[in-house]
Every structure is written in C-alpha cells, then in structure tokens.
Amino acid sequence: MFCYKCGNQLPNGAIFCNKCGTKVFGGEIQKKTPDTANTNFETKKITASPVTNEKTPSEVTHSVMIAGKYYDIENTTHLQIKTAITDADMINISKLVNLTSLDLEKLNICNITPLAQLTNLVKLDLSFNQISDLTPLLHLPNLTELWLISNNISNLTPLEGLHKLTFLSLSLNKISRIKLHRLKSQLPQCRIVF
Structure with a gap:
C-alpha cells in the first residue's frame, strides 16, 4: 500500500x-x-x-496530532513543521521518541523543554525562533548538527556537553566572543558558524 x-x-x-x-x-x-x-x-x-x-x-x-496532522509515534524518524504550533504540539512532538531529524524553523518557539525527551535526535534546526534557554539540549547527547540561527541566545553553557556535535550555527544571536571562544575549546571537533 x-x-x-x-x-x-x-x-x-x-x-x-x-x-x-x-x-x-x-x-x-x-x-x-x-x-x-x-x-x-x-x-x-x-x-x-x-x-x-x-x-x-x-x-x-499509536499516533499523535501535531499542527493538524497525525504522526506515527513509533515509526516517525524525520519531522519538519512549517505551520504554527502550540504548546500542546510541542508536547506531542516529544512523544516521537524515535525522531532523528527535527526541523522547527521559523515557528516563533520560546520554550524547548519538551524536546529534552528526544534523545535519539541527530539533527535539529531551531533557527529563527525566540529561544533563550538551551538547557533542554543537555539531554540530547546524540546531536551532531544543530542550527540556532537568529534566536535570543546568550548562554552557551548547555551546549558544552554535546560532544558529538560536528556542526553548530549560532549566527545572529547575542553571544560574546569570550563565550564563543570557550565553547570552541569545549567542542574542538565542531565547526561553529557565528
């Protein structure tokens, strides 16, 4: 079928x-x-x-509804949302525990706490949102690619433990050069775009 x-x-x-x-x-x-x-x-x-x-x-x-569409909880590994989502949608996204790739670009997201459940994520795009707290990313040890372009980020400490990162984009954020230099020393294998 x-x-x-x-x-x-x-x-x-x-x-x-x-x-x-x-x-x-x-x-x-x-x-x-x-x-x-x-x-x-x-x-x-x-x-x-x-x-x-x-x-x-x-x-x-079993399935969950996100932005008006249903997604299979067990078999969904890639997700790209292009329409506005609610806090309830974010909670439902967190139930897709087998996700390896997630694109939530340009959705005006402030709170990414539910994403801490997605420990299988390898690629994550949160660009062009309103995110300031990256603490939930501490729980995503498998991330290799992370896009955080144009958010409200100033604290990079939560990213220091993501040792599998090979690419990180932080362009258009409020990050001091000192914090960026410290992050580069913590993640020497990661290509950081600023």
Missing part, C-alpha cells in the same frame, strides 16, 4: 503515513494497476476498514 499524498510505501495495516503524516486508514485509497488487455491503466478502489474489535490494542498503531 502507498500513501496517496506523497507516494511513500506503507507497512501493512498502517493508519498514517510515516513520511508525511497523512491519514491513510479508514478512507478510500486509489491504486493503479496495469490493464493486461492494453497499455492503459485502470484504477481499482481499495477501501480500508476502520479499526474495530478485530485487532487487539497492541496491534493498533
């Missing part, structure tokens, strides 16, 4: 596309199959049945 919106191949029994978050369960999905009589394609309609008592709770995929 394939997602009708993005074309992503879906596992059997999927309720939501793990790539774009589109609901594919409980609705009508169109699948094109070759017509053997000629080279035209015919459209066969496949109707997915709603969740009923046929499945046990452990067989039903």
